[in-house]
Amino acid sequence: MKILCNKADLLKGVSTVSKAVPSKTTMPILECILIDATSAVIKLTANDMDLGIQTEIKGTIVEKGMIAIDAKIFSEIVRKLPDSEISIETNDNLQTTITCEKAKFDLAGKSADEFSFLPKIEKDVSINISEFTLKEVIRQTLFSIADNETNKLMTGELFEFSGSTLRVVSLDGHRISIRKIELKEDVESKKLVVPGKTLSDITKIVSGEIDKDVVLSYTNNHIVFEFDNTTVVSRLIEGDYFKIDQMLSNDYETKVKINKREFLNSIDRATLFVKEGDKKPIILDIGEEAIELKIKSQIGSMDESINIEKEGKDLMIGFNPKFLIDALRVIDEDEVTLYLMNAKAPCFIKDEKENYIYLILPVNFNVGA
Amino acid sequence: MKILCNKADLLKGVSTVSKAVPSKTTMPILECILIDATSAVIKLTANDMDLGIQTEIKGTIVEKGMIAIDAKIFSEIVRKLPDSEISIETNDNLQTTITCEKAKFDLAGKSADEFSFLPKIEKDVSINISEFTLKEVIRQTLFSIADNETNKLMTGELFEFSGSTLRVVSLDGHRISIRKIELKEDVESKKLVVPGKTLSDITKIVSGEIDKDVVLSYTNNHIVFEFDNTTVVSRLIEGDYFKIDQMLSNDYETKVKINKREFLNSIDRATLFVKEGDKKPIILDIGEEAIELKIKSQIGSMDESINIEKEGKDLMIGFNPKFLIDALRVIDEDEVTLYLMNAKAPCFIKDEKENYIYLILPVNFNVGA
Numbered sequence: 001m002k003i004l005c006n007k008a009d010l011l012k013g014v015s016t017v018s019k020a021v022p023s024k025t026t027m028p029i030l031e032c033i034l035i036d037a038t039s040a041v042i043k044l045t046a047n048d049m050d051l052g053i054q055t056e057i058k059g060t061i062v063e064k065g066m067i068a069i070d071a072k073i074f075s076e077i078v079r080k081l082p083d084s085e086i087s088i089e090t091n092d093n094l095q096t097t098i099t100c101e102k103a104k105f106d107l108a109g110k111s112a113d114e115f116s117f118l119p120k121i122e123k124d125v126s127i128n129i130s131e132f133t134l135k136e137v138i139r140q141t142l143f144s145i146a147d148n149e150t151n152k153l154m155t156g157e158l159f160e161f162s163g164s165t166l167r168v169v170s171l172d173g174h175r176i177s178i179r180k181i182e183l184k185e186d187v188e189s190k191k192l193v194v195p196g197k198t199l200s201d202i203t204k205i206v207s208g209e210i211d212k213d214v215v216l217s218y219t220n221n222h223i224v225f226e227f228d229n230t231t232v233v234s235r236l237i238e239g240d241y242f243k244i245d246q247m248l249s250n251d252y253e254t255k256v257k258i259n260k261r262e263f264l265n266s267i268d269r270a271t272l273f274v275k276e277g278d279k280k281p282i283i284l285d286i287g288e289e290a291i292e293l294k295i296k297s298q299i300g301s302m303d304e305s306i307n308i309e310k311e312g313k314d315l316m317i318g319f320n321p322k323f324l325i326d327a328l329r330v331i332d333e334d335e336v337t338l339y340l341m342n343a344k345a346p347c348f349i350k351d352e353k354e355n356y357i358y359l360i361l362p363v364n365f366n367v368g369a
Numbered sequence: 370m371k372i373l374c375n376k377a378d379l380l381k382g383v384s385t386v387s388k389a390v391p392s393k394t395t396m397p398i399l400e401c402i403l404i405d406a407t408s409a410v411i412k413l414t415a416n417d418m419d420l421g422i423q424t425e426i427k428g429t430i431v432e433k434g435m436i437a438i439d440a441k442i443f444s445e446i447v448r449k450l451p452d453s454e455i456s457i458e459t460n461d462n463l464q465t466t467i468t469c470e471k472a473k474f475d476l477a478g479k480s481a482d483e484f485s486f487l488p489k490i491e492k493d494v495s496i497n498i499s500e501f502t503l504k505e506v507i508r509q510t511l512f513s514i515a516d517n518e519t520n521k522l523m524t525g526e527l528f529e530f531s532g533s534t535l536r537v538v539s540l541d542g543h544r545i546s547i548r549k550i551e552l553k554e555d556v557e558s559k560k561l562v563v564p565g566k567t568l569s570d571i572t573k574i575v576s577g578e579i580d581k582d583v584v585l586s587y588t589n590n591h592i593v594f595e596f597d598n599t600t601v602v603s604r605l606i607e608g609d610y611f612k613i614d615q616m617l618s619n620d621y622e623t624k625v626k627i628n629k630r631e632f633l634n635s636i637d638r639a640t641l642f643v644k645e646g647d648k649k650p651i652i653l654d655i656g657e658e659a660i661e662l663k664i665k666s667q668i669g670s671m672d673e674s675i676n677i678e679k680e681g682k683d684l685m686i687g688f689n690p691k692f693l694i695d696a697l698r699v700i701d702e703d704e705v706t707l708y709l710m711n712a713k714a715p716c717f718i719k720d721e722k723e724n725y726i727y728l729i730l731p732v733n734f735n736v737g738a
Contacts, residue, residue, distance in 0.1 A: 073641065073668055073669070076641050077638070077641055080634075080637060080638045080641060081638070082634070102673050102674050102675070103635065103638060103671065103672075103673040104671065104672045104673065105638075105641075105669060105670070105671050105672075106669050106670045106671075106672075107668060107669030107670075108669065265449075265451070266472065268449060269446070269449045269450070269472060269474075272442065272445050272446055272449060272474075299442055299476065300442065300474060300475050300476030300477065301474070301475045301476075302472065302473065302474050302475075303472075303473045303474075303475075304471050304472040304473065305471050306471070
């Protein structure tokens with residue numbers, strides 16, 4: 001095999017597929033990037049068996065062929081080369097020579113025969129979402145998946161298609177994040193549970209332009225994202241997702257409108273008094289015209305009041321400050337509305353159209369503390 | 370005590386003195402910043418017994434007094450406060466209340482009686498150096514101090530004053546870095562060994578402006594840096610520094626002029642093949658018109674040639690690539706000159722006026738490898 005391509009194109013391709021290279025594995029071939037120059041275009045592929053990424057790069061195929069190269073060393077070499085044309089050439093012993101200007105690197109490649117190619121996907125449906133919207137909806141929900149593996153379903157996000165709506169849901173047992181987005185057309189109803197890692201990787205490689213689309217398709221076991229000459233194939237998480245709608249409610253006893261930035265900054269300050277691991281709640285003392293935020297720990301105490309618009313009863317309720325911060329950070333609006341029932345019932349932060357709903361469970365607190 | 374000051378001033382002061390707060394100590398008082406509002410100005414001080422920093426901040430003293438506050442929590446509070454006026458007030462129980470807009474923090478302070486104040490220094494000499502020059506000379510030499518404590522002198526830098534010259538020297542047993550700077554006037558001859566940590570902290574708090582000066586003074590045990598309402602007092606390292614001049618030589622058999630950027634980038638690429646801990650040398654094969662750089666390891670091999678101007682013999686010599694990189698990175702010139710004797714003698718990288726000299730010992734290499 002011999003190919004020529006320029007550094008910028010190769011580097012972009014290598015960075016893209018590297019997301020599917022596992023950081024730890026007992027199978028050295030999974031640590032490789034496959035360079036496939038057997039057809040008319042140069043394709044790079046990496047596949048950790050749960051997630052596979054393939055991307056096409058510009059370049060010239062001088063001699064057809066395939067080679068698998070250690071992803072880490074390959075991407076480091078490419079990154080450090082001068083901004084110029086790169087030649088990659090292999091011999092019969094899989095020895096690979098990378099040349100750029102006067103620099104010449106030799107390293108041992110692996111046979112493409114060992115490589116796990118991406119599964120072939122039969123595409124029945126395809127759904128278009130703008131890159132920007134997909135990236136945003138992931139950012140606005142991904143923080144509340146669970147990171148432990150005791151409940152596999154919690155490590156993924158529900159992608160629920162119905163009519164012309166996509167609802168994305170994540171939950172970790174303490175909170176639920178829900179975002180609804182309008183699609184350009186009606187699609188078949190379908191529920192998919194997509195691994196959190198896949199979504200996190202997608203946000204890193206999708207450029208996020210508003211007028212470029214990602215094309216989604218799926219089978220029973222896989223979801224496919226196509227954009228920008230790149231195909232990402234991920235396994236789905238098996239099983240029925242949690243019944244979210246039973247947990248949602250429109251009743252409330254207290255409704256609070258508050259400036260988001262002030263609320264967020266104040267909670268952020270309160271976290272100074274919370275050492276990692278100790279579960280000190282922040283106490284919201286909701287009065288007629290202001291919320292008083294209070295936190296007290298061995299280190300010291302904080303007390304701050306913020307003006308609000310309130311309907312309904314006064315209420316004192318405690319939260320894990322991190323959960324409030326996570327939700328407030330991904331809400332773009334200047335003002336948010338909290339709906340509360342009592343000190344033991346979940347708090348809902350949502351907009352009127354319910355394009356977003358963040359449900360957060362309160363924590364017990366000792367008023368005297 | 371009660372003082373008022375604005376956030377920006379207080380934050381700058383706290384960040385400055387925090388450099389003298391030890392990260393680990395068994396004495397809680399050393400983890401504190403002292404706020405001293407007993408005189409006409411507000412002074413902040415921290416002191417880890419080796420290094421002490423004091424800075425004055427703008428503000429109003431409403432009620433005179435002193436208090437020591439945990440540096441970490443205090444600086445985090447100040448950082449997170451709104452950009453507004455801050456009030457700090459203590460009561461008779463050393464309880465300290467920090468108020469800013471509607472936020473109020475309470476924490477326990479410590480008595481100033483426990484605090485170790487900076488040593489009083491009798492100033493006989495004072496030497497002016499521009500902040501820029503001091504920062505530069507530290508950056509250009511500090512990388513080659515030794516970080517282990519087996520030879521205390523190697524963990525500091527020699528500041529050698531003679532005539533109107535300051536010579537700064539660091540060495541770690543494998544290399545020596547020397548920078549000479551012209552002072553504005555003649556000063557008394559003196560050799561001081563300044564701890565590396567002090568110099569590293571100084572570069573972080575000196576702003577580096579060309580037309581502002583740092584005033585240096587010293588006693589037998591201490592060096593003092595004064596700038597921008599800030600005083601840094603550091604212990605000196607005791608003992609006679611190494612006799613550098615015996616190690617320097619002007620003889621050479623091979624003289625090489627090379628483009629610094631090309632040389633540096635090429636060595637940087639070669640380091641891809643060196644895993645941390647394995648001491649693979651880079652081999653410089655110096656020919657008539659080019660240097661060939663070669664490195665070979667289990668991972669693979671690299672080979673690159675760079676055009677040079679050469680005088681004298683051809684030579685093949687091996688180096689730890691990191692040592693070459695460290696020296697080349699801090700040389701600002703576009704072209705550098707290497708002076709070599711043979712494969713076992715040190716290489717000198719220096720300019721004609723010897724304003725800088727970087728001596729690097731070669732390493733053995735196996736030509737066949």
